[in-house]
Amino acid sequence: MNRRSMPRTRRLALWLAVLALFALHQDVWFWHTARPLLFGFLPVGLTYHALFAIAAAVLMGVLVRFAWPESLEAEVDGRTAETPPAEDAR
Amino acid sequence: MIPSLIVLGYLATVVYIGVFAFRHRGGHEGAEDYFLAGRTIGPFVFLMSLFGTNMTAFAILGSSGHAFNNGIVTFGLMASSSALVIPLSLLFIGTRLWALGKKHGFMTPVQLFRDRWECGHIGTAIFAVQATLLVPYIVIGVMGGGTTLQTISGGLVPYWLGGAVVALVVMSYVFFGGMRGTAWVNTFQTILFLGFGAVAVAVIAGGMGGFGAAAEALLGAPATASLFTRERVSPWYFFSYTFIPLSSIAFPHIAIFCLTARKMAQFKRTVILYPLCILALWLPCVFLGVMANRATDIKEVREKQEARRTLAAQGATLEAAAREELRERMRGDDVLVLLLNRYAPLWLAGLLGAGIMAAVMASDSQILALSTMFTEDVFAHYGGKERFGEAVQVHTGRLFVIVLTVLAYLVALRAPATIFELAIQYAFSGYAALSPLLVAALFWRRSTKWGALAVTLWTAAAMVAVAAFQYAVPAPPPGRLALVWSAGGLDLLARTPAGTAVLGLAPVVPMVLVSAVLMVAVSLATRAPGEATLRRYHSLH
Numbered sequence: 001m002n003r004r005s006m007p008r009t010r011r012l013a014l015w016l017a018v019l020a021l022f023a024l025h026q027d028v029w030f031w032h033t034a035r036p037l038l039f040g041f042l043p044v045g046l047t048y049h050a051l052f053a054i055a056a057a058v059l060m061g062v063l064v065r066f067a068w069p070e071s072l073e074a075e076v077d078g079r080t081a082e083t084p085p086a087e088d089a090r
Numbered sequence: 091m092i093p094s095l096i097v098l099g100y101l102a103t104v105v106y107i108g109v110f111a112f113r114h115r116g117g118h119e120g121a122e123d124y125f126l127a128g129r130t131i132g133p134f135v136f137l138m139s140l141f142g143t144n145m146t147a148f149a150i151l152g153s154s155g156h157a158f159n160n161g162i163v164t165f166g167l168m169a170s171s172s173a174l175v176i177p178l179s180l181l182f183i184g185t186r187l188w189a190l191g192k193k194h195g196f197m198t199p200v201q202l203f204r205d206r207w208e209c210g211h212i213g214t215a216i217f218a219v220q221a222t223l224l225v226p227y228i229v230i231g232v233m234g235g236g237t238t239l240q241t242i243s244g245g246l247v248p249y250w251l252g253g254a255v256v257a258l259v260v261m262s263y264v265f266f267g268g269m270r271g272t273a274w275v276n277t278f279q280t281i282l283f284l285g286f287g288a289v290a291v292a293v294i295a296g297g298m299g300g301f302g303a304a305a306e307a308l309l310g311a312p313a314t315a316s317l318f319t320r321e322r323v324s325p326w327y328f329f330s331y332t333f334i335p336l337s338s339i340a341f342p343h344i345a346i347f348c349l350t351a352r353k354m355a356q357f358k359r360t361v362i363l364y365p366l367c368i369l370a371l372w373l374p375c376v377f378l379g380v381m382a383n384r385a386t387d388i389k390e391v392r393e394k395q396e397a398r399r400t401l402a403a404q405g406a407t408l409e410a411a412a413r414e415e416l417r418e419r420m421r422g423d424d425v426l427v428l429l430l431n432r433y434a435p436l437w438l439a440g441l442l443g444a445g446i447m448a449a450v451m452a453s454d455s456q457i458l459a460l461s462t463m464f465t466e467d468v469f470a471h472y473g474g475k476e477r478f479g480e481a482v483q484v485h486t487g488r489l490f491v492i493v494l495t496v497l498a499y500l501v502a503l504r505a506p507a508t509i510f511e512l513a514i515q516y517a518f519s520g521y522a523a524l525s526p527l528l529v530a531a532l533f534w535r536r537s538t539k540w541g542a543l544a545v546t547l548w549t550a551a552a553m554v555a556v557a558a559f560q561y562a563v564p565a566p567p568p569g570r571l572a573l574v575w576s577a578g579g580l581d582l583l584a585r586t587p588a589g590t591a592v593l594g595l596a597p598v599v600p601m602v603l604v605s606a607v608l609m610v611a612v613s614l615a616t617r618a619p620g621e622a623t624l625r626r627y628h629s630l631h
Contacts (some may be wrong), residue, residue: 007588011420011425021174025104025332028325034318040378041301046162053173056365059176059296064358072189073354075629 006067014067019061025052094243097447100282101259104275104451106185120455121475124268125197125462132348137360140347141367142280142448143455144176144338146227149494150283150375150449151234151423157379158422161317164379167331169372173365175335175354177296181361182349183339183625186366186532188357190627199528207539208619216527216546217467220342222478223517223553224456227411228494230572231259231453232502238450241427253502260454261495265436265488269350272454279448284367286445289438290430294378295485296435297433298565305383313399314383330596340528342571343459375426383426387450388432393447394420405567415569453498464583476549500625516597523549523601526609534613535628541613545605552601556590559583 027048034043042050122128131139146152157164191207196202199218204213236249247255263271308314316322338344343516380487385391399421405413427446430439460579467489469475475483527545527574530537559574566572572585584591592600618624 019176022332025171025174026325026329027166030320030323031325032319034315039302042371043162043305046165046377047316049166050369052170053365053369054321056170056173057362059174060181060362060365063178063181064361065379067181068358069185069354070546071188072185076189076192076354080117086418 010066014063017059017062021052024055027052028063091243091246092436092516093440093443094239096437097239097242097443098255100444100447101255103362104278105259106273107278108271109265111263111267111274111396111519120466121268121470121480121483121487122195122197124487125274125336125458126346126350126465127268127270129192130352130355132352132357133271135273135277136351137367138280139276140180140344140360141364142283143274143284143343143347143452145280145371146231148453150286150446151238153372153375154379154382154426155422157317157376158382158394158425159420160322161319161380162376163320163328163373163378164231167323167328167378168334169368171332172335172338173368175332176338176368177361177364179336179339180348180357180364183528183532184345184359187339187345187348187350187528190532192627197340197346197349198463198466200463202540202590203527203539204471205414206619206623207537207542208623209539209542212539212546213467213471215543216524217463219520219550220545221463222550223520224334225498226517227456228460228498229501229505229510230493231260231451231456232498235260235447236502238443238447241412241424242446250503251563252561253499256451257499257502258458258483258494260451261491263453264458264495265491268487271447272458273347273350274477275454276452279451279522280367282448283445284370286448287371290378290426290434290442290445291294291374293434293438293442294381294429297429298381298384301381301391302374304381308380308384313395317380317383324594326594327591327596330599333522333548333596333598333602334518335522336525337518338603340521340525341459342463343455344457345528346462347455378429379422379425382429384421385425385429385432388428390428391425393430394422394425402568406570408567410564413565417419420471437559457491457494457498460494463616464490467547516556519556519596519598519601520549520553522598523552523605525602526605530609530613531627535624536618537554537609538613538616540616541609541611544608544612548605548608549601550575552597552604556597559590561587569631 027045030045034045036044038044038047058087101104120128131201152163153168156168187199190202191197194202194205196205200213200217204210210504232253236253239247239252239255243252263275267274281597295301300483304619305318309318321327339348346358383395384393397416401408401413401416401420408416427443430442446457464473464482465474469486470483524545530541563572563574565587566585568587570587571581571591573581573583574585575583580593581591582593590597
């Protein structure tokens with residue numbers, strides 16, 4: 001996706017998603033509590049941040065899908081951003 | 091004896107991989123092939139090796155040790171913030187680095203800066219600061235190898251011999267295999283230490299009779315209950331740590347590694363899976379570090395806890411030197427090895443020990459990066475390549491690898507580890523403060539070489555100032571602050587038990603913010619590079 005060709009609302013939504021996740025890292029609400037314990041031993045603060053890492057992976061998937069800097073690769077390959085690459089790298 | 095043999099077998103495998111990569115090169119002797127694997131690294135090796143390069147000994151030993159004394163906050167401080175910031179920087183900065191490197195043929199960040207900002211000696215100044223911040227990693231890698239081999243062998247392999255073996259192994263595969271050998275070895279090592287976490291959790295859980303009862307016991311004891319929360323760290327200090335992962339992409343070995351991908355599409359999988367790799371490695375290490383507090387049947391664990399209790403109870407009345415001694419005794423960097431020695435069968439302890447060695451030996455990428463930087467940013471820039479040719483440039487790089495490793499080994503034998511650990515602690519802040527250089531060079535047309543120089547000098551000065559401050563003002567006992575400067579009811583500067591606080595934040599925050607302000611202000615006050623240069627760098631969208 002060419003950055004300039006991305007709709008403004010989509011760009012705004014992606015920025016908000018990144019900022020929201022960044023804000024969610026600062027989880028003051030679980031600061032002083034250990035319970036509930038997931039599986040009987042994993043404290044809630046640690047569980048939350050483990051889930052945070054999974055959420056980060058999901059967000060990265062969304063960004064790769066909708067904010068991939070296709071035009072960079074296209075320019076290096078000497079083609080336009082709208083032309084698909086000759087061979088999809090796996 | 092058995093664990094030592096397994097670890098030695100692992101070291102032999104690593105050397106074989108490096109030498110195999112040397113043969114695989116098939117006679118090419120070009121600088122791009124040796125230093126960047128000919129920009130041909132495939133998707134799987136790219137992910138595994140990039141992750142392995144980013145994870146040093148601290149990821150396994152340091153994280154569990156930190157969690158042993160500070161609790162679960164370790165994961166939020168260092169792992170989950172990295173799970174967000176590092177993939178973002180790879181997606182938006184790494185891909186652009188790759189594209190510009192491919193387009194203009196540069197091999198180091200300093201080459202990009204010199205070309206982008208039309209400068210020579212300012213590039214050399216950036217090289218000097220980057221190299222100075224990188225050297226302690228190499229020394230600490232040799233030290234970690236010596237210590238780990240000594241611990242795993244139960245003292246059979248002395249520290250000097252362990253360090254020598256690790257230095258020789260790393261030097262061999264970097265010397266022969268260059269970037270290709272290093273990337274393959276890193277891939278092998280990453281697979282090993284990613285597997286380590288799950289196996290270690292299963293074995294230690296079995297040994298401790300399950301974690302449920304142990305967790306309840308720790309929660310029931312006043313001295314250890316807080317390890318299950320984050321109350322030992324303030325929310326502001328916690329927030330400061332989200333700035334630390336900005337250092338990742340600014341580290342030369344990471345930036346250089348971004349140039350090795352065959353296709354830009356290889357970043358896709360790496361960006362998505364990176365947070366999950368962090369989770370797989372850090373969650374078991376942090377959790378086991380906390381649970382080690384329950385392993386009171388291990389003598390060393392009891393001694394560490396005793397030192398921690400003494401420091402907490404009597405720290406205020408003790409001399410600074412006595413507090414420092416107690417801090418040294420309560421250090422938990424070896425708790426994971428102690429748990430494995432106690433709960434894992436010998437052969438498995440050996441395999442898991444090899445996993446730990448894999449993380450400890452992450453200094454290979456830094457050695458290669460310094461060699462690449464020296465030959466490209468100094469040797470080639472000052473005419474060596476033109477005068478002597480590319481083959482001599484590669485030979486120089488190899489010679490540099492030998493000299494650097496031998497020097498690191500000699501320093502590791504004589505210097506106390508704490509100095510280098512401190513240096514590493516602040517290297518993260520230093521590289522984070524240098525990150526505006528990359529952002530400005532890649533995204534801001536108006537940035538100038540003088541802005542870059544201001545950022546570089548500020549970073550160097552801030553690092554020296556923080557080190558001098560911490561040397562001059564002894565660390566207070568746990569839970570207290572030594573306030574040095576306050577004004578208008580604000581605590582401007584304080585010495586904390588673990589470091590320094592500026593307005594209650596870790597120094598990395600003001601370092602990064604001042605860097606960014608300097609880059610903007612000084613650039614706006616000076617002349618921008620020529621239009622032709624700007625078109626070459628900012629025609630990419």
